[in-house]
Amino acid sequence: xxxxxxxxxxxxxxxxxxxxxxxxxxxxxxxxxxxxxxxxxxxxxxxxxxxxxxxxxxxxxxxxxxxxxxxxxxxxxxxxxxxxxxxxxxxxxxxxxxxxxxxxxxxxxxxxxxxxxxxxxxxxxxxxxxxxxxxxxxxxxxxxxxxxxxxxxxxxxxxxxxxxxxxxxxxxxxxxxxxxxxxxxxxxxxxxxxxxxxxxxxxxxxxxxxxxxxxxxxxxxxxxxxxxxxxxxxxxxxxxxxxxxxxxxxxxxxxxxxxxxxxxxxxxxxxxxxxxxxxxxxxxxxxxxxxxxxxxxxxxxxxxxxxxxxxxxxxxxxxxxxxxxxxxxxxxxxxxxxxxxxxxxxxxxxxxxxxxxx
Amino acid sequence: xxxxxxxxxxxxxxxxxxxxxxxxxxxxxxxxxxxxxxxxxxxxxxxxxxxxxxxxxxxxxxxxxxxxxxxxxxxxxxxxxxxxxxxxxxxxxxxxxxxxxxxxxxxxxxxxxxxxxxxxxxxxxxxxxxxxxxxxxxxxxxxxxxxxxxxxxxxxxxxxxxxxxxxxxxxxxxxxxxxxxxxxxxxxxxxxxxxxxxxxxxxxxxxxxxxxxxxxxxxxxxxxxxxxxxxxxxxxxxxxxxxxxxxxxxxxxxxxxxxxxxxxxxxxxxxxxxxxxxxxxxxxxxxxxxxxxxxxxxxxxxxxxxxxxxxxxxxxxxxxxxxxxxxxxxxxxxxxxxxxxxxxxxxxxxxxxxxxxxxxxxxxxxxxxxxxx
Numbered sequence: 001x002x003x004x005x006x007x008x009x010x011x012x013x014x015x016x017x018x019x020x021x022x023x024x025x026x027x028x029x030x031x032x033x034x035x036x037x038x039x040x041x042x043x044x045x046x047x048x049x050x051x052x053x054x055x056x057x058x059x060x061x062x063x064x065x066x067x068x069x070x071x072x073x074x075x076x077x078x079x080x081x082x083x084x085x086x087x088x089x090x091x092x093x094x095x096x097x098x099x100x101x102x103x104x105x106x107x108x109x110x111x112x113x114x115x116x117x118x119x120x121x122x123x124x125x126x127x128x129x130x131x132x133x134x135x136x137x138x139x140x141x142x143x144x145x146x147x148x149x150x151x152x153x154x155x156x157x158x159x160x161x162x163x164x165x166x167x168x169x170x171x172x173x174x175x176x177x178x179x180x181x182x183x184x185x186x187x188x189x190x191x192x193x194x195x196x197x198x199x200x201x202x203x204x205x206x207x208x209x210x211x212x213x214x215x216x217x218x219x220x221x222x223x224x225x226x227x228x229x230x231x232x233x234x235x236x237x238x239x240x241x242x243x244x245x246x247x248x249x250x251x252x253x254x255x256x257x258x259x260x261x262x263x264x265x266x267x268x269x270x271x272x273x274x275x276x277x278x279x280x281x282x283x284x285x286x287x288x289x290x291x292x293x294x295x296x297x298x299x300x301x302x303x304x305x306x307x308x309x310x311x312x313x314x315x316x317x318x319x320x321x322x323x324x325x326x327x328x329x330x331x332x333x334x335x336x337x338x339x340x341x342x343x344x345x346x347x348x349x350x351x352x353x354x355x356x357x358x
Numbered sequence: 359x360x361x362x363x364x365x366x367x368x369x370x371x372x373x374x375x376x377x378x379x380x381x382x383x384x385x386x387x388x389x390x391x392x393x394x395x396x397x398x399x400x401x402x403x404x405x406x407x408x409x410x411x412x413x414x415x416x417x418x419x420x421x422x423x424x425x426x427x428x429x430x431x432x433x434x435x436x437x438x439x440x441x442x443x444x445x446x447x448x449x450x451x452x453x454x455x456x457x458x459x460x461x462x463x464x465x466x467x468x469x470x471x472x473x474x475x476x477x478x479x480x481x482x483x484x485x486x487x488x489x490x491x492x493x494x495x496x497x498x499x500x501x502x503x504x505x506x507x508x509x510x511x512x513x514x515x516x517x518x519x520x521x522x523x524x525x526x527x528x529x530x531x532x533x534x535x536x537x538x539x540x541x542x543x544x545x546x547x548x549x550x551x552x553x554x555x556x557x558x559x560x561x562x563x564x565x566x567x568x569x570x571x572x573x574x575x576x577x578x579x580x581x582x583x584x585x586x587x588x589x590x591x592x593x594x595x596x597x598x599x600x601x602x603x604x605x606x607x608x609x610x611x612x613x614x615x616x617x618x619x620x621x622x623x624x625x626x627x628x629x630x631x632x633x634x635x636x637x638x639x640x641x642x643x644x645x646x647x648x649x650x651x652x653x654x655x656x657x658x659x660x661x662x663x664x665x666x667x668x669x670x671x672x673x674x675x676x677x678x679x680x681x682x683x684x685x686x687x688x689x690x691x692x693x694x695x696x697x698x699x700x701x702x703x704x705x706x707x708x709x710x711x712x713x714x715x716x717x718x719x720x721x722x723x724x725x726x727x728x729x730x731x
Contacts, residue, residue, distance in 0.1 A: 055520075196369075197376035200710045202667020205685070205702055212690040212698050213387040289502045293671055296504045297686055309504075316508055316675070320516035330505045338500035 027074040034071025038064045046132050054323075088346055091339035098336050102156035105149075111135055113149025114304045130324050138328045141314065147324065150306035151332045157218060157307045158336075162287035164222040166280050169229035174276055176230075177237025182245060182264055191234065198231040207290060211299040218301060221294075225287045236279060240272045278351035281344030285337045292333060308333045363718050370714045374707065378430075381703045382423045385413065385695050409439055413695060426699075435700035440692045446700045449684055454704065456680040459583060460672065461665040463596055464603035469658065472608045476615030477642045480650075483620050492616065495609035503668060507602040507675040514598060515577045522572045529565025533558045573597075578677040599672045607661050614657055618650040625649075659716035663709040681705065 022030070041064030045057045069086070076084040101108060112118045124144040128136055138147040180191040201209070210224040244250065250267050258266070288308075294300035295309025303310060308329045315325025393409050409415075414422040429436070435446035479488045501509075513521050540554035575598050581591040622628065623646055631641050670682030677683070681701055689697035 193372045193376065196373045197380070200373050200377050201702070201706045202664055202709050204670050205667045205705050208670065208685055208690055209381070209384055209698060209702050212693070213384055285500070292502060293504060297670065297674055299686065299690055312504065312508070319508065319512065323512065326508050330508070334501055334505060337502065338497060341496070341500050
């Protein structure tokens with residue numbers, strides 16, 4: 001009858017507790033089945049059935065990944081207890097992989113991904129299908145450029161641009177927000193109007209407007225994206241400053257005769273910084289999407305520098321015949337954004353006091 | 359109340375002024391000589407003077423702003439630089455309805471799908487349905503809209519048989535499950551059994567009908583609302599773009615409503631409704647939905663504004679003649695500033711006014727906010 005009781009009505013109910021924890025033996029079985037079945041399905045899907053219909057191979061591989069996830073989940077819970085968050089750790093792992101491969105892209109053994117003139121004469125096939133065991137694991141595009149390499153260099157551009165934008169946003173927005181939240185009054189009203197005006201432009205339209213006048217280099221891109229993030233940071237910093245400014249330790253510091261500068265730098269900024277930084281992951285994810293959208297429209301960073309957006313845009317014309325040109329960078333991008341969102345949500349849960357109070 | 363509204367309206371004015379100022383001065387941000395940048399390599403003699411005059415760059419900044427604002431109040435957005443003689447206002451008038459239609463359809467779809475799903479997830483919090491739907495929502499939020507659009511094109515245009523068979527199989531499975539639960543009949547009530555059996559037949563019938571009449575969706579070729587081909591064609595050509603913009607919003611709305619609804623379901627009046635023996639669907643729809651929907655309504659308004667700006671992507675994928683593609687193709691790509699300025703100004707003004715209206719309606723909807731400031 002549990003289905004009809006309206007679980008939310010039971011006052012003792014806490015989200016997640018209802019899920020029946022499996023027994024030790026059940027977990028071991030899941031681990032074994034998932035591991036063997038998952039690896040088998042992936043190997044068959046990716047390497048054995050190379051001539052079969054692509055649809056079946058995709059289904060088989062995805063099924064294998066689900067089984068592998070089940071195995072990992074069971075293993076994690078066996079070792080670390082039933083509160084182990086498999087999805088979160090996989091997300092951290094993925095972000096780390098993307099970050100590291102972007103940082104060390106120049107040292108990785110990837111084929112030519114940027115210079116189309118280099119691939120003309122060396123016999124690289126164009127529009128090659130993905131084959132994990134070849135020199136082009138994710139295939140090649142129309143100019144015989146390596147898709148995996150493009151994804152990795154694209155990750156480098158995306159991460160560089162959006163991390164730089166978030167850094168600028170935190171620095172500028174955080175400063176303005178703390179100052180406005182601390183001094184209040186007319187200054188605060190002025191900042192409020194400024195923030196409202198920045199937020200008055202729909203985000204993508206603001207980017208378009210900036211793209212219409214800016215030279216499209218990565219540095220300008222970062223500045224444009226920072227403009228997008230600044231109002232959010234001003235609001236965050238302002239609210240948090242106002243909350244902390246009311247607290248006893250600030251009063252105590254005032255009573256001891258601290259200067260305003262000391263209060264801001266020694267008492268407020270360290271406290272405000274944590275919740276602000278905890279938003280960084282989510283904002284990086286948003287900015288990655290924004291940057292890719294702009295590149296997709298052809299208004300972002302241009303070829304020969306590959307970005308996820310311009311790779312997808314280049315592949316979209318006949319992607320019914322060559323779907324890997326769209327979906328390889330697309331899936332990489334989706335996983336990255338998903339992982340950043342997941343990590344960001346956890347970070348907010350841990351570090352944002354307003355979130356924790358709920 | 360009037361005072362509150364007045365204060366909120368007054369606060370819109372400086373924002374609108376700054377927005378128009380920023381739009382009008384956009385051209386000042388162009389590095390170097392903007393006119394040379396527009397003309398590019400191949401200009402004719404006289405182009406320089408013409409563009410300079412068209413953009414008003416021969417005057418100083420202040421009078422240029424006021425001239426520009428003045429003519430806009432008279433409905434004159436200037437002429438396109440790249441196509442002399444074509445009025446920007448006419449282009450805006452042609453394209454704005456398309457953008458609005460896609461956003462409205464997307465919005466309606468998002469609400470129609472998200473409200474039942476979110477309510478049910480809250481009611482069954484912690485169960486498999488809740489975990490699967492919340493997880494799916496989290497995943498969908500992470501799909502950038504251009505990727506979602508291309509995925510839909512791939513599935514519904516290039517491989518239309520895949521969703522068709524998926525619908526057929528899932529629908530028949532659902533119908534079989536309903537039949538099975540009717541036969542099993544845990545509650546031992548004749549009425550419940552009959553209802554389930556009837557539902558099973560209806561689901562099976564609908565599934566077969568849908569799979570049989572599966573419409574083909576075009577990748578491009580938008581049919582206008584007012585065209586002679588009829589409304590049905592219009593809906594068919596607008597369906598995939600609308601789903602694309604709706605996807606993210608479905609996920610966002612669902613998560614929000616689930617949270618609020620779960621809080622509402624803890625209240626005493628829900629307990630009393632349950633004690634009276636009301637069926638769950640009635641409790642959710644009649645008692646719990648209204649008090650749970652305040653933040654949803656606010657967010658829906660904000661999302662509508664965001665959609666209007668965000669259709670740029672969808673318009674590019676499906677090649678719709680909307681405002682976004684006007685700004686991108688005719689404006690940004692060719693450096694046609696009157697188009698960029700006009701489009702951006704319209705969209706931003708719409709966005710500001712809409713958000714102001716939501717702010718005001720919010721205090722109408724939620725009685726707890728009416729008093730005080």
